[in-house]
Amino acid sequence: xxxxAGAGLEAALARAEAACLARGAQLTELRRxxxxxxxxxxxxxxxxxxxxxxxxxxxxxxxxxxxRALDFLxxxxxxxxxxxLNAFIGCVGPEAHAHCGHGHDHPHQFLICSKCGATAExxxxxxxxxxxxxxxxxxxxxxxTTVEVEGLCAxxxxxxxx
Amino acid sequence: xxxxAGAGLEAALARAEAACLARGAQLTELRRxxxxxxxxxxxxxxxxxxxxxxxxxxxxxxxxxxxRALDFLxxxxxxxxxxxLNAFIGCVGPEAHAHCGHGHDHPHQFLICSKCGATAExxxxxxxxxxxxxxxxxxxxxxxTTVEVEGLCAxxxxxxxx
DNA sequence: GCGCCGGGCGATATAATGTAACGCCGCACG
DNA sequence: CGTGCGGCGTTACATTATATCGCCCGGCGC
Numbered sequence: 407x408x409x410x411a412g413a414g415l416e417a418a419l420a421r422a423e424a425a426c427l428a429r430g431a432q433l434t435e436l437r438r439x440x441x442x443x444x445x446x447x448x449x450x451x452x453x454x455x456x457x458x459x460x461x462x463x464x465x466x467x468x469x470x471x472x473x474r475a476l477d478f479l480x481x482x483x484x485x486x487x488x489x490x491l492n493a494f495i496g497c498v499g500p501e502a503h504a505h506c507g508h509g510h511d512h513p514h515q516f517l518i519c520s521k522c523g524a525t526a527e528x529x530x531x532x533x534x535x536x537x538x539x540x541x542x543x544x545x546x547x548x549x550x551t552t553v554e555v556e557g558l559c560a561x562x563x564x565x566x567x568x
Numbered sequence: 569x570x571x572x573a574g575a576g577l578e579a580a581l582a583r584a585e586a587a588c589l590a591r592g593a594q595l596t597e598l599r600r601x602x603x604x605x606x607x608x609x610x611x612x613x614x615x616x617x618x619x620x621x622x623x624x625x626x627x628x629x630x631x632x633x634x635x636r637a638l639d640f641l642x643x644x645x646x647x648x649x650x651x652x653l654n655a656f657i658g659c660v661g662p663e664a665h666a667h668c669g670h671g672h673d674h675p676h677q678f679l680i681c682s683k684c685g686a687t688a689e690x691x692x693x694x695x696x697x698x699x700x701x702x703x704x705x706x707x708x709x710x711x712x713t714t715v716e717v718e719g720l721c722a723x724x725x726x727x728x729x730x
Numbered sequence: 731g732c733g734c735c736g737g738g739c740g741a742t743a744t745a746a747t748g749t750a751a752c753g754c755c756g757c758a759c760g
Numbered sequence: 761c762g763t764g765c766g767g768c769g770t771t772a773c774a775t776t777a778t779a780t781c782g783c784c785c786g787g788c789g790c
Binding site for chain 2: 489490515517519520526528530532533535536537539540541543544545546547548549550551552553554555556557558559560563
C-alpha cells in the first residue's frame with residue numbers, strides 16, 4: 407500500500423532535492439540515503455530497521471546517524487513519524503499537497519491496518535478543521551497535531567472473514 | 569490542569585471499582601495503587617516515574633509490575649496512553665462520559681501544552697465523526713483512534729509573551 | 731481432602747527506542 | 761591563514777517496553 411515504487415522513488419527524491427534547495431536546506435548524501443530507504447519501505451519502518459539497512463551502504467552507522475537524518479527529514483516534512491508504531495513513513499510529497507493549498511507542514515492523518523501493517527497517509531481538511539476548532543473551543547492554541555486511526559484497511563477487510 | 573484532587577480521587581477510585589465489578593474485572597490492590605498514582609498526577613506520567621512512586625508502597629516493584637497494571641487499566645478504559653509523550657493519564661471517568669452516550673471505549677482527544685506539559689482530555693464528537701468519515705471514505709474500518717494536539721494551553725498562552 | 735487449573739504477581743534478564751557529549755573535518759567567509 | 765559552523769563519526773548512556781520462569785492462592789470438580 408505504501409512504499410514508493412521504482413521510478414516513482416527517483417522522482418520523489420528529485421522533488422525532495424528541489425524542495426530542500428528552494429528552502430536552503432541541504433539534502434546530503436546520508437540524508438538522501440535515509441530518505442530513499444524510508445520511501446522504499448512498503449510500511450512504516452522503525453529507526454533501527456532503517457539503521458540495519460543503512461549499514462549496507464554505510465558500515466559505521468550508529469543510532470545518532472539515523473536519528474539525525476530523520477530529524478532533518480521530519481523538519482523538512484519529507485517523512486512523518488507514526489507515534490503508535492514508533493516508526494517513520496515517507497511523506498507523499500509536500501508538493502503533492504501543494505495542489506490542495508498546504509505547505510510542507512501540511513495536516514495529515516494516518517490509517518494503520520492492524521492486520522497487514524500498511525499505513526496510509528490521508529489529508530482530510532474537515533478532520534483538521536474539526537480538531538482545530540475543538541482546540542480553540544478549549545482556549546488552546548494548536549501547533550502540531552497527530553491523528554492516527556487503527557483498524558482494517560479495505561484489502562484486509564474485504565479479503566478476510568476476520 | 570489534570571490530576572484528580574483530594575476527595576475527587578477517592579470518588580474516582582470508587583467509580584472505577586464499580587465499573588470493574590460490573591464487568592467482572594478485578595481491580596486488585598496493585599491495580600488500584602497504580603490507578604491512584606496515575607489519577608493523582610497533575611500531568612501525564614511515564615511508566616518509570618510511576619514505578620518510582622509505586623516502590624514507596626511496594627518495594628519489590630519492577631517494570632512488569634507497573635506495565636501489567638497499566639495494560640489492565642488501559643483495557644478497562646480507566647487510563648489512556650499519550651503516544652507523543654509515552655506517558656499515561658487517568659481517564660476523566662468512563663461514566664463521566666456515559667452522559668454523552670459513550671461507553672468505556674469512548675472517543676477522546678488530548679491537548680498537550682508544550683510549555684507547562686499539562687495534558688487535557690477532551691471529548692469532541694465532531695472530531696470523532698470527521699475522523700470516522702474520512703476513514704470510511706478510504707474504505708478503512710476504524711477500531712481505535714488517537715488524536716493528540718500539541719500547542720499552548722490557555723494559561724500559558726495568556727500569561728506569557730512567547 | 732486433594733489435585734488441577736488459571737489469574738495475578740514477584741523476579742531476572744533482555745529487547746527496543748532514543749539521546750548526550752565529544753571531537754573531527756571540510757567549507758565559507760573575512 | 762584563523763574562525764565559525766554545519767554535518768557527521770563515535771562512544772556511552774538513558775528511557776521505554778517485553779519475555780520468561782516460577783510461586784502463590786483461590787476456585788472447582790471429584
